Amino acid sequence: MKLEAVAATVKSETLTPHWEFYWQLTKPRLLSMVLISAAVGFCVFASPVNAFGIFAFLMTGTTCVGAGAMALNEWMEWRSDAKMIRTQNRPIPAGQITPAQALAFGAAISILGFSILSIWVNALSALFAFATWFIYLGCYTPLKKVTSLATFPGAVSGALPPLIGWAAAQGTNPVQAAILFAILFFWQVPHFLAIDWMYRDDYKRVDFKTLSVIDSNGQMVARQMIVNMSALFCVSLLPTIFGMAKELYFVGSFLLGITFSWVIMKAVRDLNQRARFVLRGSVVYLTLLLMLMVIDKW
Numbered sequence: 001m002k003l004e005a006v007a008a009t010v011k012s013e014t015l016t017p018h019w020e021f022y023w024q025l026t027k028p029r030l031l032s033m034v035l036i037s038a039a040v041g042f043c044v045f046a047s048p049v050n051a052f053g054i055f056a057f058l059m060t061g062t063t064c065v066g067a068g069a070m071a072l073n074e075w076m077e078w079r080s081d082a083k084m085i086r087t088q089n090r091p092i093p094a095g096q097i098t099p100a101q102a103l104a105f106g107a108a109i110s111i112l113g114f115s116i117l118s119i120w121v122n123a124l125s126a127l128f129a130f131a132t133w134f135i136y137l138g139c140y141t142p143l144k145k146v147t148s149l150a151t152f153p154g155a156v157s158g159a160l161p162p163l164i165g166w167a168a169a170q171g172t173n174p175v176q177a178a179i180l181f182a183i184l185f186f187w188q189v190p191h192f193l194a195i196d197w198m199y200r201d202d203y204k205r206v207d208f209k210t211l212s213v214i215d216s217n218g219q220m221v222a223r224q225m226i227v228n229m230s231a232l233f234c235v236s237l238l239p240t241i242f243g244m245a246k247e248l249y250f251v252g253s254f255l256l257g258i259t260f261s262w263v264i265m266k267a268v269r270d271l272n273q274r275a276r277f278v279l280r281g282s283v284v285y286l287t288l289l290l291m292l293m294v295i296d297k298w
Helices: 003-010 019-025 028-045 055-076 078-083 099-121 123-143 148-159 161-168 174-198 200-205 219-235 247-267 271-297
Strands: none
Touching: 019 055, 019 099, 028 055, 028 161, 028 174, 028 271, 055 078, 055 099, 055 123, 055 161, 099 123, 099 161, 123 148, 123 161, 148 161, 148 174, 161 174, 174 200, 174 219, 174 271, 219 247, 219 271, 247 271
């Protein structure tokens, strides 16, 4: 679909989109990972006394902030989305929602989310939510067209949601919060690089300066996957050492780390065929690791 045709399609301000298109605008799968990690941050640090009182407000506020960030990201990138095969059917380039509607929706629910967190949870959780929102939209999104290092602010924004949960639970040990942040940070890099490699032709088409675009043979991509997986393996064992989890988690995280390391070492030999293997393995790894952490805590 040509960009001019897309622009003509979305030009109408009288378009009345179905609610489903707004839902698609929030990138539900990515949003679900944000919510899961925030919930884990709360559950790991909450005491039974406050475990249920503010959890609903935490989830509601985080949902609104996360959904708003996703919608605003699509508003910022809709012209690029229209040129990429992977994203050309998103609501704005497909003409299902106008850019103005996406902007209004994203801004409104972001403000609603910040308000819920600051009023009914606490100011620190709202601050971490704002940091997540700002780094994602103000740093990661524009930097993708400037430098391959955009991956790292993207990893920071993806690793902050557990701290929203930690703040909501009124956690008192910043070292434990930093460990949870580090686990999510180092996990983000191989996860994103797998996506980056799979869709490198799309990214090249819109002049995104991702690592896979500038590294045609995949050597730097493979090196970054291995380095960050090694760091992830080490920091994933720290929760037991610092009193966040017990022996069950330690054994489980060790086995998961060995398995995910094997997945990556096997994949880097042929990224063209096995990048999706890393992507799926990363999702399974993180899901099981976070489940272990919560089960071992409760």
